Amino acid sequence: MSRGRSKSPIPENGILPSRVPPWRDPEKRALAFQLIVLLLVGTLSYILFSNTQANLERQSIATGFGFLDKEAGFEIGESLVDYSAADNYARALLVGALNTVKVSFVGIIFTIVIGAIIGIARLSSNWLVAKLAAIYIEVMQNIPVLLQLFFWYAIFYESFSSPRQALNPVSGVFLCNRGLIFAVPEAHAAHAWMGWAFLAALVIGYGLHRWGGKRQEQTGRSFPAVRIMIALCLLLPLAVWLGFGAPLNWDMPVLRGFNFSGGVTVSPEFSALLLGLVLYTGAFVAEIVRAGIQSVGKGQVEAAMAIGLRPGQVLHLVVLPQALRVIIPPLTSQMLNLTKNSSLAIAIGYADFVAVTNTTINQTGQAIEGVALIMLVYLFFSLSTSVFMNWYNKKMALVER
Amino acid sequence: MSDQAKNPPRDYLKPPMTEVGVLGWLRSNLFNTWYNSLLTVLVALLLWQLAPPFLKWAFFDSAWNTAPEVCYESEGACWSVVSKNINFIIFGFFPDGQQWRPGLSMLLLLGLVFYSRDRNHWRRSLGVYWLIGLSVMGTLMYGGVFGMPVVETAQWSGLPLTFMLSFFGMVAAYPLGVLLALGRRSRMPAIKSLCVIYIELIRGVPLISLLFMSSIMFPLFLPEGVTIDKVLRAQAAIILFTAAYIAEVVRGGLQAMPRGQFEAADALGLTYNQTMRLIILPQALKIVIPPTVGILLSAFKDTSLVVIIALYDVLKTTKVSLSNPKWTGFSTEAYIFLAVLYFICCYAMSSYSRRLEKELHTGH
Numbered sequence: 016m017s018r019g020r021s022k023s024p025i026p027e028n029g030i031l032p033s034r035v036p037p038w039r040d041p042e043k044r045a046l047a048f049q050l051i052v053l054l055l056v057g058t059l060s061y062i063l064f065s066n067t068q069a070n071l072e073r074q075s076i077a078t079g080f081g082f083l084d085k086e087a088g089f090e091i092g093e094s095l096v097d098y099s100a101a102d103n104y105a106r107a108l109l110v111g112a113l114n115t116v117k118v119s120f121v122g123i124i125f126t127i128v129i130g131a132i133i134g135i136a137r138l139s140s141n142w143l144v145a146k147l148a149a150i151y152i153e154v155m156q157n158i159p160v161l162l163q164l165f166f167w168y169a170i171f172y173e174s175f176s177s178p179r180q181a182l183n184p185v186s187g188v189f190l191c192n193r194g195l196i197f198a199v200p201e202a203h204a205a206h207a208w209m210g211w212a213f214l215a216a217l218v219i220g221y222g223l224h225r226w227g228g229k230r231q232e233q234t235g236r237s238f239p240a241v242r243i244m245i246a247l248c249l250l251l252p253l254a255v256w257l258g259f260g261a262p263l264n265w266d267m268p269v270l271r272g273f274n275f276s277g278g279v280t281v282s283p284e285f286s287a288l289l290l291g292l293v294l295y296t297g298a299f300v301a302e303i304v305r306a307g308i309q310s311v312g313k314g315q316v317e318a319a320m321a322i323g324l325r326p327g328q329v330l331h332l333v334v335l336p337q338a339l340r341v342i343i344p345p346l347t348s349q350m351l352n353l354t355k356n357s358s359l360a361i362a363i364g365y366a367d368f369v370a371v372t373n374t375t376i377n378q379t380g381q382a383i384e385g386v387a388l389i390m391l392v393y394l395f396f397s398l399s400t401s402v403f404m405n406w407y408n409k410k411m412a413l414v415e416r
Numbered sequence: 417m418s419d420q421a422k423n424p425p426r427d428y429l430k431p432p433m434t435e436v437g438v439l440g441w442l443r444s445n446l447f448n449t450w451y452n453s454l455l456t457v458l459v460a461l462l463l464w465q466l467a468p469p470f471l472k473w474a475f476f477d478s479a480w481n482t483a484p485e486v487c488y489e490s491e492g493a494c495w496s497v498v499s500k501n502i503n504f505i506i507f508g509f510f511p512d513g514q515q516w517r518p519g520l521s522m523l524l525l526l527g528l529v530f531y532s533r534d535r536n537h538w539r540r541s542l543g544v545y546w547l548i549g550l551s552v553m554g555t556l557m558y559g560g561v562f563g564m565p566v567v568e569t570a571q572w573s574g575l576p577l578t579f580m581l582s583f584f585g586m587v588a589a590y591p592l593g594v595l596l597a598l599g600r601r602s603r604m605p606a607i608k609s610l611c612v613i614y615i616e617l618i619r620g621v622p623l624i625s626l627l628f629m630s631s632i633m634f635p636l637f638l639p640e641g642v643t644i645d646k647v648l649r650a651q652a653a654i655i656l657f658t659a660a661y662i663a664e665v666v667r668g669g670l671q672a673m674p675r676g677q678f679e680a681a682d683a684l685g686l687t688y689n690q691t692m693r694l695i696i697l698p699q700a701l702k703i704v705i706p707p708t709v710g711i712l713l714s715a716f717k718d719t720s721l722v723v724i725i726a727l728y729d730v731l732k733t734t735k736v737s738l739s740n741p742k743w744t745g746f747s748t749e750a751y752i753f754l755a756v757l758y759f760i761c762c763y764a765m766s767s768y769s770r771r772l773e774k775e776l777h778t779g780h
Contacts, residue, residue: 159720386629
């Protein structure tokens with residue numbers, strides 16, 4: 016090729032000369048576009064920030080988190096840690112955050128149970144059961160969760176009578192407009208030891224499970240580790256309890272004046288919140304479970320039965336591992352939804368984090384810090400849940416060659 | 417052999433009674449195994465225990481349009497709490513005598529929605545109809561012309577407010593969500609990280625925190641003397657919240673597009689805008705119809721959260737009616753009425769989406 020030919024539009028090394036005008040060069044265009052967007056966002060933030068500064072100065076609101084040290088001065092209905100009105104705002108917020116954790120944790124467990132039951136019922140070959148499950152799912156999904164909370168709270172407050180005429184379905188359990196009150200065994204030294212025995216059973220069971228798995232890999236003989244573990248978990252604490260002479264004194268709720276004393280009280284706010292969240296989210300989880308089970312091909316089940324697995328083994332070794340892979344990601348987002356929806360507690364007066372923060376904002380006027388705290392705490396809950404679920408998901412994920 | 421072929425048997429054997437008809441259906445659907453039979457009997461017993469008292473409460477013993485005093489004496493449900501307060505529950509603080517205006521607006525909205533259901537009507541003229549319809553609705557609600565007195569937005573409440581918040585919430589959040597999804601898939605690092613931060617931040621916090629932000633924090637952002645209507649602020653919060661969720665759904669659709677589609681569009685020499693508008697988005701948005709409708713339904717249900725920042729949507733007006741001492745104690749009935757109302761709207765939307773999905777299905 017002669018030197019003169021190299022003056023053609025495309026040079027030998029394939030790179031276009033930089034005669035392309037900048038607005039036709041995708042890279043430069045992208046750079047300019049990004050700069051403009053960043054500039055716009057920056058300007059907007061600056062305007063908002065300076066406006067806020069000016070407004071705060073005008074209303075003479077001090078910024079910063081100094082208010083956390085001041086005395087809160089309001090009572091909180093229920094709390095997992097010691098709290099009184101003399102404690103500071105930080106303590107009050109901690110109480111609120113713990114209440115959020117409490118309702119979310121209990122709610123998630125109940126939701127998975129309800130969702131699994133309804134989801135399996137939806138697939139039942141029994142027409143009546145399948146139709147009832149379908150109706151449940153359709154109805155619960157289509158009614159706002161806030162309305163459901165109001166509904167259950169109203170049931171507690173209006174339909175249940177005062178403690179004096181409390182419903183008493185089973186001995187030691189009372190249902191009235193102060194909530195659900197039930198008897199618990201009286202505290203005894205044996206209980207701590209029973210807890211340790213339970214932990215020990217778990218550890219032994221885990222060890223057996225590992226050993227059984229290894230033996231099965233080497234010799235092919237299976238070992239009923241899970242059953243032994245369940246038996247240990249029940250029997251070891253029972254043995255400890257019997258060893259202590261089977262102490263069984265019930266802390267019975269007794270009507271004193273206008274309310275019960277003794278036993279454990281679940282407040283109507285907590286019960287209504289839990290009921291509403293669980294029934295609502297359970298409907299969504301049921302659909303997820305149904306889709307997960309349906310995603311496992313029929314051939315898988317037939318093949319498993321053909322190689323002689325028992326129905327329990329088919330479910331445990333073939334269907335569930337594959338279904339869980341489909342179920343877990345959407346299930347995670349439902350758990351997060353439940354946690355976020357627990358913030359609706361404020362509407363029925365349960366002292367969750369948002370409710371406590373709202374009171375704090377009303378008392379101190381620290382709106383920006385308050386809303387920022389709410390967002391931070393929920394971001395923390397969301398991120399930690401999704402980190403855990405991602406880890407679990409990775410563990411369950413298909414290992415591909 | 418040939419004899420048999422010539423003379424087919426005269427009387428055909430009928431299938432056994434237990435395998436066909438009502439009996440067969442019962443057998444195969446309710447009593448096919450012993451535990452299914454047990455389950456059927458148990459569930460039927462439970463229904464038998466629960467259904468008659470409920471029907472008695474809801475229909476036979478109930479009071480439908482009576483004074484509250486009648487309700488105190490009756491054993492059944494008091495639907496009067498709804499029927500006697502229906503004007504306030506539906507229209508809230510809209511002035512008496514003017515309530516035909518929001519009523520007409522809602523009818524117009526329903527009419528337009530009903531008209532738009534048919535895909536044969538999806539032409540350019542439909543957009544014009546919507547524009548005309550929305551401006552007529554706005555004029556009807558606000559007034560100030562044709563002798564209609566002005567009604568400030570602060571008085572817009574009840575069902576019209578719920579419809580307004582959810583309608584504009586959905587309509588504005590959808591395009592915003594698509595833009596955010598495109599931004600998140602963009603190759604420009606600044607755009608991508610801005611979109612990722614926005615989406616993850618919004619999805620990580622509850623809607624309430626955004627509503628709080630709109631009601632107590634947002635006024636601090638504005639320069640002195642400028643105020644924005646409370647309803648509008650809540651509307652903005654709902655839009656921003658829904659858009660982040662739409663964005664994640666649409667991103668799923670974009671990720672499901674095979675590379676070949678992008679490459680083919682590039683090979684044809686289409687620009688980015690053309691590629692997205694003509695090739696990618698029509699396919700991507702179609703495959704995500706079911707989850708998108710799920711998000712839109714939640715947006716509709718979530719408008720009820722404005723109760724917490726004291727906006728008078730239909731849930732709040734119901735609560736206000738219930739706080740009247742004459743009607744306290746009948747919350748259950750009022751909430752059941754609202755639940756039916758929400759259920760009808762949501763069910764209509766989700767069954768329409770199922771139909772649309774079927775109609776747009778072009779697979780082979």
